[in-house]
Amino acid sequence: MNANAVNERKEKFNRYKMLRENPEELLSPVIKPAQSYSARDRILDTVDAETFEEFTFDFPETNPLEFEGYVEKKEELREELSIHDAIIAGTCEIEGHGAVIVVMDKHFMMASMGMELGEIVCQSAEYASEHKLPLIIFTASGGARMQEGILSLMQMAKTSAVIERFKNEGGLYIAVLTHPTTGGVSASFATLGDITIAEKGALVGFAGPRVIEQTIGQKLPEGFQRAEFLEEHGFVDAVVERDEVRTTLARILKLHVN
Secondary structure, rough: OOHHHHHHHHHHHHHHHHHHHHHHHHHHHHOOOOOOOOHHHHHHHOOOOOOEEEOOOOOOOOOOOOOOOOOHOOOOOOOOHOOOOOOEEEEEEOOEEEEEEEEEEOOHHHHOHHHHHHHHHHHHHHHHHHHHOEEEEEEEEEEEOOOHHHHHHHHHHHHHHHHHHHHHHOOEEEEEEEEEEEEHHOOOOOOOOOOOOOEEEEEEEOOOHHHHHHHOOOOOOOOOHHHHHHHHOOOOOEEEEEHHHHHHHHHHHHHOOO
16 A cells, blocks of 8 residues: 555544544535534524423333443433433424424434434324424434434334325424434435424535445546535435524425415
């Protein structure tokens, strides 16, 4: 192996290490938020004041693989972030239009999808179906939760089936893809929206671009897996700035009601 190849590998390794330690560095400068921007902040920015009513769930503690330190890590994050898992759900109004809103929070284990998260998505969709409300899901995830093994991967099929049933019953499902939406979440409910919008600059895809390049041995196109690239190729319906998401959703809900 020549010196250039060695240096290139070192550079990739150092970059990977930095991103693992500082995941916010993945963000495009266009959408890079403050470190403290959370799922609750997003709800405050999106819904009408004092209309959000959070669902309450009583799930038993899960550690199916008896993964060392897993429960303790979740308890630490719950105390720090004031959420039970990487997701918040409830009913709301957006410019007077009722909806069920679900928001993932990447600060909780990079919003990896485990059994609890999958069940909240499913129960939210079932509530929306029962009450004839549109369903809005803000996605953000690093993928499946490795601490729950195959039970985490099963959530892909489970959430997809429930979302599809909701749509077949006439429900409107709006997916809002935020940065990053990857792995099992992108391969399931995140990409099943009747209408799919994405925040400007968001990374959306299953495997990361570096993994794909190494697998196929080719250089990927400029902007590959970014929201704008996906819109150009028909994967999303619209790319919007974060401060335009509320008004965009309101227009869609108004058209749906009428």
